Amino acid sequence: MTVHKLDNIDRKILEALQHDASLSNAELAERICLSPSPCSRRVRILEEQGFFRGRVTLVDPARVGLPVSVFLHVTLDQPVKKNLKHFETKVSAWPEVMECYLMTGDFDYLLRVAVPDLAAYQRFLEDKLTGVKGVSSIRSSFSLKQVQYRTALPLGHLGEEALDTEQL
Template identity: 50%
Template sequence: MPKVDLDAINRNILRQVQDDGRITNQELSDRVGLSPSPCLRRLKQLEGEGVITRYVALVDPQMVGLGVTAFVRVRLDQQDDRHLAAFEDAVTGFSEVMECYLMTGDADYQLRVLVESLNAFEDFLRFKLTKIAGVAQVTTSFALRPVVYKTALPL
C-alpha cells in the first residue's frame, strides 16, 4: 500500500484521535485549529484513504483476568507458501493470539499470547499451537510486566 502524504494538520488530527478516539468533532477542530466542517472533511478523508482503519477501546488485560503475557517464537519444519498459509490460517482463529508476525532470523513467527494462567497457556500450547501441522519448534518467554506499551504511532 502506498504511503499517504500527510500535512501538519492531518498529522495533528491523527495524534488527537490516537489519544482519544471518542473526541468530538468540535473539540478536535479546536485542538487542530480548524473550523468543524473542514476538520470533519479531513477526518473522513483519512478514514476513506485507509489511514484510520478503525476505532477501538483499549481494555486492561489484568482487569478482565488475562494476567499472563507470553511471547512465543515458532519455527516450522518447512517454509513454503502452503505451510506458511496453513499456520497463519490456524493462529488467526485462536482468541489467545493478540499479534502474530512473520519473522526473519531463527524463528519463522513471533506471537503475543494473552491467557489467564500458566495452566491456560499450557492448554493453548498443547491443544492448539503444537497441533498445527508443520510446527517444529516452540520457544516461549513470559513477560513479567510491561515497561513500554504504546498504541499511538509516532507522527
Template identity: 60%
Template sequence: MRPIQLDSIDLRILKILQEDADISNIDLAERIGLSPSPCLRRVRILEDAGVIKKRVTLLDAAVLGLNVSVFVSVQLEKQTKERLKEFETEVRKRQEVVECYLMTGEADYLLRVVVPDIATFERFLKESLTLIPGVANIRSSFALQQVAYTTSLPLDHLT
C-alpha cells in the same frame, strides 16, 4: 509502500485521535483550530486513504484477569507458501493470540499470547499450537512486567 503526504493539520488530527479516538468532531475541530465541517472532511479523507484503519476501545488486561503475557517463537519444518498460509489461518482462529508476526532469523513467527494463567497457556500450547501441521519448534518467554506499551505510532518523521 510510500507514505501519504500529510500537512501539519492532518498530523495534529492523527496525534489527537491516537490518544482519544472518542473525541467529538466539535472538540477535535476546536483543538486543531478548524471549524467542524472541514475537520470532519479531513478525518473522512484520512479514513478513505486508509491512514485511519479503525477506532477501537483498549481494555486493561489485568483488570480482566488476563495476567500472563507470553511471547512465543515458532519454527516451521518447511517454509512453503502452503505451510505459512495454513499456520496463519490456524493462528488467526485463536483469541489468545493478540499479535502474530512473520519473522526473519531463527523463528518463522513471533506470537504474543495473553491468557489468565499458566494452566490456560499450557492448554493453548497442547490443544492448539502443537497441533498445527508443520510446527517444528516452539519456544516461550513469559513477560514479567510490561515496561512500555502504546498503540500510538510515531509521526515525527512526517514533519
C-alpha cells in the same frame, strides 16, 4: 483515487485520534485549532484514503483476568508458502493470539498470547499450537512486567511540510 497529501493539520488529526478516538468532531477541531466543518471534511478524507484501520477501546488485560503475556518463537519444519498460509490461518482464529508476525532470522513467527494463568497457557499449547501440522519448535518467554506499551504510531517523521503519501 486521488492521492491525499498529508500536511501538519492532518498529522495533528492523526495524532489526536490515535490517543483518543472518542473525541467528537467539535473537540477534535478545538484541539487542532480548526473549525468543525473543515475538520470533519479532513477526517472523512483521511478515512477514505485508508489512514484509519479501525477505532477501538483499549481494555486493561489484568482487569479482565488476562494478566499473563507470553511471547512465542515458532519455527516450522518447512517454511514454504503453503505451510506459512496454513499456520497463519490457524493462529488467526485463536482469540488468545494478540499479535503474530512473520519474522526473519532464527525462527519463523513471533506470537504474543494473552492468558489468565499458566494452566491456560498449557492448554493453549496442548490443544492448539502443538497440533498445527508443520510446527517443529516452540520457545516461550513470559513477560514479568510491561515496561512500555503504545498503540499510537510516532508521526514526527512526517514533518511540518506537506508530504505526498506515495512517499510513505
